[in-house]
Amino acid sequence: MIPAAFEYVRATSLDDALAKLAAARGEGKLIAGGHSIVPLMKLRLSQPKVLIDIARIPDLSGIREKDGRIEIGAGTVHHDVASSPLLRERCPVMCDAASDIGDPQVRNRGTLGGSLAHADPSADYPAVMLALDADVQMKGPSGGRTVKASAFFRDLFTVDLAPDEIITGVQFTPVRAAAYAKLRQRASHYAIVGAAAALDAAGGRIRAARVGLTGAGPCAIRLRTVEVALAGNTASTDAIAAAVQHAAADLRTVTSDMHAREDYRRAMVPVFTRRALEAALTRL
Numbered sequence: 001m002i003p004a005a006f007e008y009v010r011a012t013s014l015d016d017a018l019a020k021l022a023a024a025r026g027e028g029k030l031i032a033g034g035h036s037i038v039p040l041m042k043l044r045l046s047q048p049k050v051l052i053d054i055a056r057i058p059d060l061s062g063i064r065e066k067d068g069r070i071e072i073g074a075g076t077v078h079h080d081v082a083s084s085p086l087l088r089e090r091c092p093v094m095c096d097a098a099s100d101i102g103d104p105q106v107r108n109r110g111t112l113g114g115s116l117a118h119a120d121p122s123a124d125y126p127a128v129m130l131a132l133d134a135d136v137q138m139k140g141p142s143g144g145r146t147v148k149a150s151a152f153f154r155d156l157f158t159v160d161l162a163p164d165e166i167i168t169g170v171q172f173t174p175v176r177a178a179a180y181a182k183l184r185q186r187a188s189h190y191a192i193v194g195a196a197a198a199l200d201a202a203g204g205r206i207r208a209a210r211v212g213l214t215g216a217g218p219c220a221i222r223l224r225t226v227e228v229a230l231a232g233n234t235a236s237t238d239a240i241a242a243a244v245q246h247a248a249a250d251l252r253t254v255t256s257d258m259h260a261r262e263d264y265r266r267a268m269v270p271v272f273t274r275r276a277l278e279a280a281l282t283r284l
Helices: 014-023 037-042 078-082 085-090 092-098 104-109 112-118 125-131 224-230 237-250 262-282
Strands: 007-010 028-031 050-053 063-066 069-073 135-140 143-148 153-155 166-172 178-184 191-202 205-214
Touching: 014 028, 014 050, 014 135, 014 166, 028 037, 063 085, 069 085, 069 112, 078 092, 078 104, 078 112, 085 092, 092 125, 092 178, 092 191, 112 125, 112 166, 125 178, 125 191, 125 205, 178 262, 191 262, 205 224, 205 237, 205 262, 224 237, 237 262
Parallel strands: 007 050, 028 050
Antiparallel strands: 063 069, 069 166, 135 143, 135 166, 178 191, 191 205
């Protein structure tokens, strides 16, 4: 439980962090809240030669609305997301997810960008990013680029982020009719199954729906079969009940571990998908 020796440096700006990352020549890792990297280092599953602290870079944190879009800096801690008046009013699903992450210590140190980069298969934010069709913004030596959340999460702890890039934030169009529901592991609060749902409805009918699922497989995915089943139907609990019967159709690999067997997770997917959709329906 003792990490290998490493050098600690603190970045003063995003460009400084990128320069320090490049200077480490593949032997450097970033740290902000530290809730992902430190346990890995203590188990020696990760042994960086240089640890680059980006927690105090001012430009990496903050929540704001610009041109009808919400922007959240990668360095924003979970507590600030959970307690944001802007998000509570414009996009409460973000508050739903952030307020149920870990415990107060985790929420006051852990960051949005760190969670997305680590991409734990049971993390909460990935499902919400999928439901909001968010853009993940990053910067590297060649400049900035943006990746859709649907393309960002690739596999177990695997995302579309190069070793020399840093996530700078996320951007999305706020959705009021969206909600998150999860079956949480009691000790860690990680999702055994978690579903985020966003609805676009008018005239009593669902024009479009997006549903993100976490906890059930190696990475967060969209439940597109459920989305298709909802589109064009009446905005009602009956339509939701019918659509979630197909919730398991998009699951190719389902996790089975000490917290829940595969068959139990499969059974819980439609249950928590329905809960998220019904909660989103009440916000219409």
